[in-house]
Amino acid sequence: MTSQATGTTTAERRITFFQPDVFDGDRATLLDIIREVGGSAGQRFILGDRTGEFERTLRRSLGAEDVVACGSGTSALVLTLTAMGVGAGDEVVAPAFGCAPLAASVVHLGATPVFADIDPWTMVADPAEAERHITARTRVLMPAHMFSVMADMPAFVALAERHGLRLLEDSAVAQGAVLKGIPAGLWGEAGIYSFVQVKSFGMPGEGGVVVTRDAEIGRRVRMLRNHGQDGRRRFLHHVIGHNSRFDEIQAAFQLHRLPGLAGRLERRAAIADYYTERFEPLADAGVVPPPRGREGRCYYVYSLLATERDALREHLAAHGVDTHVYYPRPLPRQPAFAPYVRPGDRWPHAEEASRRILALPVYAHLTDAQVEHIADTVCDFVRRRRPVGRAAHPAPARGVSP
Structure with a gap:
């Protein structure tokens, strides 16, 4: 059988796991964006107009209350857990099978990750197993969508309501997935996407967003990502924040790639x-x-x-x-x-x-x-x-x- 792209047999050309030419068709556009941002009068390389436009575009397309662009999907988890008030002495129930940030984001806040087993076929968090691990110290349920299947979010919503817990979706790999008409990331109080190169909406660098139906979570994450400043006045720090700011070049590039x-x-x-x-x-x-x-x-x-x-x-x-x-x-x-x-x-x-x-x-x-x-x-x-x-x-x- 002949490859449409090369004219060689598929056995003669190695099929890499990660796409090697992911941005080849966008190279000229990316160079134009770099020149445009680098040569602009404002010299704004982070959290400028392009980032704002990118956030608004995603917010409209998802039907979210707010979308906040961050430095990575991992930092989006940390910022959202912080906005939810997670800290020392708290527990967060997460799946035992998944990426390290599921646990590391919790540990960084002085809280304890509690690992629940997964469904044996879909390999996503099992709501019954998660419930078995809930204690008086549990603050947040954090199911993660995995490589082929979303977690059972209706069951997790019911579980969170039954026990009075916060619900955060690790939807880093699930952008574009929809369950019962609701996009991944918007079943819980907040969710996150990752834009690292190999993700479905990857870009040539690190980045991510928090998506939420809760305006207060959006407001707090927006402040936390920029050293605790609220954006209205520089060098006025309302809370202890982080440096998790989004790049203007990447925002423009993602706007170009989104259609x-x-x-x-x-x-x-x-x-x-x-x-x-x-x-x-x-x-x-x-x-x-x-x-x-x-x-x-x-x-x-x-x-x-x-x-x-x-x-x-x-x-x-x-x-x-x-x-x-x-x-x-x-x-x-x-x-x-x-x-x-x-x-x-x-x-x-x-x-x-x-x-x-x-x-x-x-x-x-x-x-x-x-x-x-x-x-x-x-x-x-x-x-x-x-x-x-x-x-x-x-x-x-x-x-x-x-």
Whole structure:
């Protein structure tokens, strides 16, 4: 099969896990933006008019009360927890399986992360497990949307209301995901997105936003990100703040890229649909795709659960396909967070996910030929170990501009 982009066979050209040419088509625009911002009379490189426009544009598109641009998705978590009043002696319930900032953002505030186990298939926080870890010291529930699926936010909303807790969504990887008509990030009191390069709306640098329906959270985060200043008067510091300010060059670049986001997400969704259709017949042979459908789906990463994960990864590598393991250890098994583990706590589903999870390339610039090669290689691995039936399959949707 021939690659549409290069004319070479997919086996001859390595398929990288992260998109290598993500900003190639925007290079001239980015250089123009750098010249424009650098040469402007105001010489405003952070928190200027472009950042404000970017925040307003996202706020309108999401239907949020406020959107506050920050230095990173991680700092967006820290600022939001701070705005919610989390501090020493408090507990925050977070999933045992996820990215380090889930726990580190809590520890930085002197609070304690409490790790709840996950759903064994979707690998997102299990509301029943989260409830089991609620104590008199619990202040916030912080579910995280993972690589293919949003957390069960209706259940978490009900859980937070039942126990009188704050609800913060770590939606860093879920921009564009929608559940029951509500965008990821707006189910709780606040949510966050990350714009690090490899995310679905990545940019050439660090950055993120807090999205919220609560004007007071927005006001406090806006002040906290800029050394505790409220923006009306410089060098008047109302609270102890942080330096988590957004770059004007990046704001202009994200405004330029935003109109194409829906098309890029649609291409990712089409690839994910195709993978799932190809891989569903492999479940009995130990390769399990995420649930099919698009409701509440995240397309930052497409993750399988594979009984022979390491052997499958080696097989894909031998056929020119790079993969990634998110994450090789659950958070409470990381040395940095082990001191916060409570005696007797166990996370069997998180442990199993760490042994079995394997992420495949799913970025919008993949050609149909590359997508088919990846799927064929996974199916070939299974056939070599256990013959399975192979249903006819369509090609992924074509014609979506990256």
